Amino acid sequence: MNYLDILKNSPDMVSPGISACQGCGGELVLRRVLQVAGENTIVAVPPGCMAGSGVVGWSHDSGMKIPVHIPLLDNTASFLSGLSHIYRRSGREDVNIVAIAGDGASADCGFQSLSGAAERGEHMLYVCYDNEGYMNTGYQRSSTTTEGSRTSTTPLGRRFSGKQQPQKYVPLIMSMHGAAYCATATPANMPDLIRKIQKGLAASKTGFAYLHVFSPCPTGWSFAPDRTIEVARRAVKSNMFPLWERDGDGWTLNYVNERPIPVSEFVEGIGKFSKLSERQLASIQRAADERYAAVSALASIQNRA
């Protein structure tokens, strides 16, 4: 089935008016994931942009048409582990258990519970929308922030300029947990994203499924809201965010990038990279090249076997 037919026939599970910024990549990911998951779903949204924008409810109102809960910033995966067990024991494997968490709640604060749940193979789909920072509290740095980015905790100055440490590449770490399914996706490659959500939901019935979605943030990164998709597309084309998946059969590279664009084209026009030094740019380029080479090598192992 064509992805457009799926979207046409899947009602929106989120309140139509939530306070995510104009052009928010996270809102796009949230709506697509829950459209595909459907109404037989229980969602956990830890504190972050999506929870702050009202999808977990506000005052006495609910922000979704399906059950939604806001766990703590660091226990989303543990919370859903318990929920998944009780549903399995009551013979309700048909219920989709889904987490929609930001990178702070997945890669930083929530990493311990996420890593534990992935290793135990708890039955759930964990979607991380990676906007590279704690955006809803005012754009603080996180471990997945790209090196050299301007954030409110790594400002641009004379002594140091932007984030000093390289980005932590979480999806590959997660894939090494041996989960049932692990994949990266971006909103720019929509058919690929929809297919991976479907595959992740199917895998969540037998084990842990992890989906890492690159989600550009116009407000925090300082670019025009209409460029969200273009920024995501350039992240893939520059190998900053290679598209791949790992399932029971091994690794697959979903976007074979024969002529990658330089990282300088990706950072162009994004305000948080406005004062990148030559050294920082070279370091980002190297990280992108390493990432693509690593995933290609892993994918080639699968083909050889």
Next chain:
Amino acid sequence: MYDRHFVTPVGNRGMYVLDTSSWRTHRPVMDKATCVNCGICMGYCPVNSVRWSEGGGYYISYDYCKGCGICAAECPRGAISMEREGGEE
């Protein structure tokens, strides 16, 4: 529909819905003569404001559209233009 009682108070008053259409400074206008109904705008709209109707193809619903302009920027045919809200002065 919302008069039932939940275990937790969240949700017993109804749905949290913000009028995000008031954020808009520019509105997307679709030129149906240029549009080929490829549906790319619907896939990319973060607010699900691009809808489908069986007779009329894709159209833009202005009820919650935030006016981000993604549809206009991504349309491969250039069929969507962003026009200033409130008209010309």
